[in-house]
Structures are given as C-alpha cells and as structure tokens.
Amino acid sequence: MSTTTKLFGTNGVRGLANVELTPDKAIKIGLAIGTFFGKKNLLLGHDARTSGPMLAMAITSGLTATGCNVYFAGMAPTPSLQFAVKNHKMDGGIIITASHNPAEYNGIKVIWSDGIEISHEQEEEIEKNYFDNKTNFVSWDKLGEKKELRGINEEYITAIKTHVDVEEIVKKHFHAVIDTANSVGGLATPYLMRELGCKVTSINANIDGTFPGREPEPRPESIGALAVTVKAIGADIGIAFDGDADRSIFVDENGEIYMGDKTFAIILKQFLIKNNGATIVTPVSSSTLIKDITDMYNGKSEWTKVGSVTVSQKMKEINSKIGGEENGGVFYGPHQSVRDGAMTTALLLEIMAKTGKKLSELVAEQPQYFIEKSKIECSDEKKNLLQTKIYEQVKKENISIIDGIKIWFNDKSAILIRASGTEPVYRLYAEAKNKERAKKLVEEYSSKLEKLLQTI
C-alpha cells in the first residue's frame, strides 16, 4: 500500500514528533477523527513524551472545530485511558503515545466507546476523511468545548482491585521492584501495588519525556538494571513496562527475565481452571506453550494475525475473556479486552499469593520451550513474492498462513517466518524443546530465505 494513502499503521498513527507528526498534521488528524465521530464526547490523554502536550493541544483544536467535546485527562497509561472511556460512558477516546518507540517518536491511537481501539475498517474511514479533506466544520456557536477530567488513574486502580483477592495478596507483603521507563506506568502500578500490601522499590520512576533511564521497549537488553536490582535486594518480583504501560515483562526473584509467553501461560492456566472450556485468543506468533496449556486445561484456542487490535477485536467478536501476546500483553476480559500491564501484575501477584509459589517455581512447572529469533533484510517490494516462494517450498508441511508462514514440526518445534509491517525485514521466530534445535531452525530458514531472495 502506498504511504500517501495510509495514516494508520499496526497500532495507530506513528511518526517522529515535530518532523512527521507536526502540530498542523495533528490538527488535520483531529479534524478527520472529529468528523468520523460527529459532535461527540471524547476523552483525550497522553504518555510522558515531551511532544505529548503539543500534540494534545493541536488535536483538541481539530476535534472542537468539528463540534466534539474534549475531556482532557492529562498523562495516563493507555489502559487507564481505555478504562476511563468505558467507565465515563464517553463516545470514544484518543491516546497520544508511541508506546515502545524511542522518545523522539509519538503517535495517536483512537478508542471506541467500549475502550477498545477502533477496527482497521474504522481507521480507513478516518483516513478517507483526512486525505479527501472531508471535514464537518461547525459554526462558531456549535464549537466543541474543552473540559478537564481528572482522577482517572485512581479509578483505574480501584477497578483492577475488584478483580483480584486483595486480602490474600496483602497478607504476603511482597517486595516488588518496578521499572516504569520514566513514563506513565509510574502513575498507576506503584500505587496499586502499595494498596496490595507490597513494599515497592521503583527505578526509572520519575516522569521524564526524554526517557533517560532506558529505552521504552522492555527487552532483556534494556531491563538488565531491573533484573540485577531484584536479585540484589532480595525482592520477590520485578516488573518492567513499555512506554504506555499496556505491556509488562516480569523478572523472578533470581533476576531471571521472562518473555510474555511464560507469564501469560501462568495467568492462562488459572483462568482455564476457573473457566472450564473457555476460548482464548492469541496471535500466531505465540509459543506452543500457550497451546499446550490451553489443551491441558480444556480450553479452546483462536489464533489471529499479529497485533493487539486484532486480538482485542477477535475477543469482542467471539466474546472471549482472555488473550495474550508474547511481547508481554495480557488481555483480561472481565476488566477490559485490551492489553493492560497493571491488571497483569495484579493477576500474577494473586496467583503467587494463592499458590504460595515463587515466580521461578510457577515458570518451572510449565512445559519448557527455547526461543530463538532472527531477521533478514528484505525490501518492501520483495516481501510478497518472497512469501509466495517460501510457501511453495513448505506447503506440504504442517503449516498455518494466518500471518506469515508458521511451520510446526513433529518434535514440537516450530518456526514463524513473517514480513515486518513497519521495517524492511523478514522476522524468524523459532522454538523447540532444546536450544540447539531452535538455533538450527533459525539458521536453516534464514539461509533458505537468503537463497530465495537472490532469485527475486
């Protein structure tokens, strides 16, 4: 698709602040969104980035010009804003965040009245308004108003507490270390955990839109300080959030960092024990571990394309109450069908409290898989043809083509080969019951891809 007709990517609008995402562009986006909603009440908030207030003012200008009332919530985690949209019966919401991208980026996510990000079809309507300059300017006496809506983070914390056994968690007096990447995660989870009886040690907790502590993507390479701190001070658990705190990555008491599949599997197991026969929603990039747990505890799985909006939308469509992604996104439907770092943290603490097990023990009792990832360069123009060529080679294997190509092998190993939606690369995710096999799979398919690329 050509870039001139696309505004939204896989997770809303993204771009370099004041270079690609300028105030004039943000006004125009505000006009397009306001025209899409049509004179409604919309909640607006942003993460900690330096460009947040500037873009919020510009978007407010566009929205009020179309007759929408803007309720400004200030700085908040994305899931807190999503919850407030539903809780305050807003017609929709807008969140200014670039999630895990570096500090110089920003972005815009549009939320529907149920708190879930709008569908790709709805995004296309907004894009059409934007590119066709279709704007419902209202007369001077019908302009929307800008109002303040404060206290949403406190309401969000209160709501999360209704979904867990607070008394049981409080009894344990867990010691937790939280790394909120100098962003909005620090506005909710440390307070939630204090109310859950935890001793909270925070790192990178001061709000600073330049993100001086670490990059906002919680990768093992970027959260080493958290892992070291947890072990050094003898804490029970460490939690790292991304820039808008919808994703959470956990560290056990030994300083071991787990990717999202492992912690999602712990939550999923407890959910299925309580909700026999439930259907779970997860992208095809998830580990076979998720399928194993679903099968073991009598659940059904619905695999989707990669992307949190797709997972949320599928949960809504089939009325599923649980979803999860390998990048640390857990969707807990009884609270809200969106990724929610604070909710995930509370659920994990509840499981630790009720089972009396340490995080390392909860992970150790799961089926074990080793993951290896890699990527190869591939220009956007060659992506489709490469996909066809790989498909021709592997179509007789046990495969899925929901998103990219996933191949399952008889020894419980698997590989996902998928073109990136945002970069000129193909990504390979392999997993196996031992590290060598996972490594070999990535190497084998990387070289296959390189060879096929030379024929294009």
Ligand code: MG
């Ligand atoms: Mg995020």
